[in-house]
Amino acid sequence: MRWFLTLWLHLISMSKFKIEREFVRTFGHIPEIIAAAPGRVNLIGEHIDYSDGYVLPFAIADRTYAAIGKRSDNLVRIASAQRRNSIITLKVEEIRPELKGSWERYVLSVLWAMEIKHGVDVMIDGQVPLGAGLSSSAALECSVATALNELFSCGFDLESLARLTQRGENEYVGVPCGIMDQSVSLMAKSGSALLLDCRDLTSRNVAFDVASHGLELLIIDTQAHHSLTDGGYAERRASCDRVVSKLSIRSMRELTLEKLENSKDVLTEVEFIRARHAVTEIARVLDAVIALEAKNFKRLGELLNASHASLRDDYAVSCPELNMAVDASLSAGALGARMVGGGFGGSAIALIEAKNTQATIQAVENGFASKNFKAPRFFTSLPSQGAEIIQRG
Ligand code: ADP
Ligand code: MG
Numbered sequence: 269m270r271w272f273l274t275l276w277l278h279l280i281s282m283s284k285f286k287i288e289r290e291f292v293r294t295f296g297h298i299p300e301i302i303a304a305a306p307g308r309v310n311l312i313g314e315h316i317d318y319s320d321g322y323v324l325p326f327a328i329a330d331r332t333y334a335a336i337g338k339r340s341d342n343l344v345r346i347a348s349a350q351r352r353n354s355i356i357t358l359k360v361e362e363i364r365p366e367l368k369g370s371w372e373r374y375v376l377s378v379l380w381a382m383e384i385k386h387g388v389d390v391m392i393d394g395q396v397p398l399g400a401g402l403s404s405s406a407a408l409e410c411s412v413a414t415a416l417n418e419l420f421s422c423g424f425d426l427e428s429l430a431r432l433t434q435r436g437e438n439e440y441v442g443v444p445c446g447i448m449d450q451s452v453s454l455m456a457k458s459g460s461a462l463l464l465d466c467r468d469l470t471s472r473n474v475a476f477d478v479a480s481h482g483l484e485l486l487i488i489d490t491q492a493h494h495s496l497t498d499g500g501y502a503e504r505r506a507s508c509d510r511v512v513s514k515l516s517i518r519s520m521r522e523l524t525l526e527k528l529e530n531s532k533d534v535l536t537e538v539e540f541i542r543a544r545h546a547v548t549e550i551a552r553v554l555d556a557v558i559a560l561e562a563k564n565f566k567r568l569g570e571l572l573n574a575s576h577a578s579l580r581d582d583y584a585v586s587c588p589e590l591n592m593a594v595d596a597s598l599s600a601g602a603l604g605a606r607m608v609g610g611g612f613g614g615s616a617i618a619l620i621e622a623k624n625t626q627a628t629i630q631a632v633e634n635g636f637a638s639k640n641f642k643a644p645r646f647f648t649s650l651p652s653q654g655a656e657i658i659q660r661g
Contacts, residue, residue: 283333283393284658287349291335291391294347294355299335299391301419305410305655306331307396307403308452309487309617310608311461311476312575313553315583317446319508319546320467320519322553325448326476327456328402328487328649332394333658334411336419339387344379346372348392360385365440374405377436378412384420400489400645401614405441406449409433414454414655426454426654427469456654463557467521474560476651481565484622486597488632489645490589492613500612504583507542511535520546545582549575569604569619576606576616585611589641594618596635600628 284302291299306327313323339345344363346356348371356372363380367373375390390412396404413429416422424432430450437443437450447469452462460473478484512519514534515527525547532540552571559567576594580586590607597605597618605618620628629646636644 279329283331283395287333287335287391287393288659290347290349290393291337291389294391295337295345295389297337297389299337299389299659300661301337301415301657302333302335302659303411303415303418303655303657304331304333305407305414305453306456306652307407308449308456309402309485309615309649310448311617312556312571312606313549314575314579314606314608315504315585315610316520316546316549316553317448317466318505319550320521321546321550323448323464323466324461324474324553324556325452325456325464326461326651327452327654328396328647329652330396330402330407330647330649331652332392332396332404332407332411334408334415335391335393336412336415337389338419339389341387343387344376344390345388346375346390346392348372348394350392350394350398360387365442373441374408374437375412377440378409378416378433380440381432381436382413382416382422382424384416386420388416388419397489397645397647400487400647401609402487402647403449403453405437405443406433406445406453409436410450410453410655414657418657418660427451430454430469452654454655456652458653459651461560461651463553467519474557476560477563478565478619479622479650481563482622483565483603484620484625484648484650486602486618486620486625486628487647487649488593488597488616488618489647490587490593490613490615490636491642491644492587492589494587494612500585501610504542504585507539508546511539511543514539521550523547541582545578548578548582552578565603565619569602572604572606572617572619573598579607579611583611587612588639589613589636589644590616592635592639592641593632593644596632597628600624600631602628 310325461476593616594605602618
């Protein structure tokens with residue numbers, strides 16, 4: 269673990285100098301504050317945030333940096349190291365959700381939600397891969413929110429910042445995301461996963477020290493993005509809503525397998541299996557916490573496998589590329605693997621022995637090549653620290 273911390277501190281200081289240099293080069297003065305926030309991976313608890321379930325995400329080491337300086341006028345200027353040659357400039361009073369724009373809307377959404385009425389220069393440097401299902405959007409929002417909270421002494425606690433940034437992404441950017449991504453990006457602790465109760469948003473850290481057990485999490489970005497022309501996501505949510513209404517419960521959280529079995533007659537076959545995923549997945553998250561607390565990684569692997577099978581067979585949100593990523597990882601000796609995120613493409617994770625990383629990558633690459641799938645991308649990450657201020661003044 270020690271080498272990881274040393275490496276991490278080294279990377280942070282390099283990134284700090286880089287963003288400071290970019291800020292000075294772009295805006296001609298020195299930033300007053302630099303903050304960083306990580307992307308995330310959800311270990312287990314998929315498609316149950318909207319069913320009042322539990323999720324168990326952890327922060328990855330890759331993070332987005334935000335450097336901010338106050339201005340003496342009412343202008344807001346925004347730039348990103350990933351969007352070269354463009355500085356977006358507008359007046360503070362122009363910031364409102366109806367304003368058209370592009371990626372800078374993620375930054376503006378935070379200024380809007382936190383009601384910052386002061387001119388600022390904002391420089392972004394993101395190292396979370398964009399659009400790989402690792403939540404680069406929450407990393408960006410939470411780095412900006414953490415910097416603004418400090419710079420303007422707003423005094424928001426982490427839960428309030430999570431709600432504000434989520435509101436910004438929902439209402440300003442227009443993406444109907446849940447609260448998981450922002451919560452974990454803000455609250456995660458190094459070497460831990462965050463157990464988040466989506467019903468009341470309470471959370472607690474659960475030790476997830478893979479490194480000292482010689483393990484690693486391999487993230488496999490399948491690079492597949494099957495469009496949901498059949499309204500896949502909406503259909504899943506609608507099925508859950510129908511079950512809730514037919515059984516007169518508030519959410520799937522109140523359902524047990526026994527009650528579900530007894531209600532088989534009033535549900536369609538599809539409603540029954542969608543509900544079965546929700547009920548069993550909620551139970552698996554709690555079982556995963558028990559497994560982690562007992563340092564029983566073999567059991568954790570079994571739960572990841574069961575989660576994947578449920579998402580593939582009952583919830584029907586997997587796809588051939590995700591199944592290949594999971595199957596090839598398991599054939600290379602992974603303790604467990606599953607698709608993560610909404611499905612129909614995106615990423616999978618595999619819990620593997622660190623010494624098997626290369627062999628697992630090779631097995632997945634071979635599997636993809638044999639089916640003529642687009643080549644996947646690989647990332648590894650240990651559970652890392654949430655958002656933090658890395659430089660003041
Ligand atoms: P994910 O959050 O899974 O990476 P999203 O589509 O939710 O995917 O968010 C990605 C979007 O967030 C990008 O298309 C871009 O608009 C914005 N974004 C994230 N990081 C940066 C960055 N470093 N610079 C500019 N825009 C960024
Ligand atoms: Mg996102």
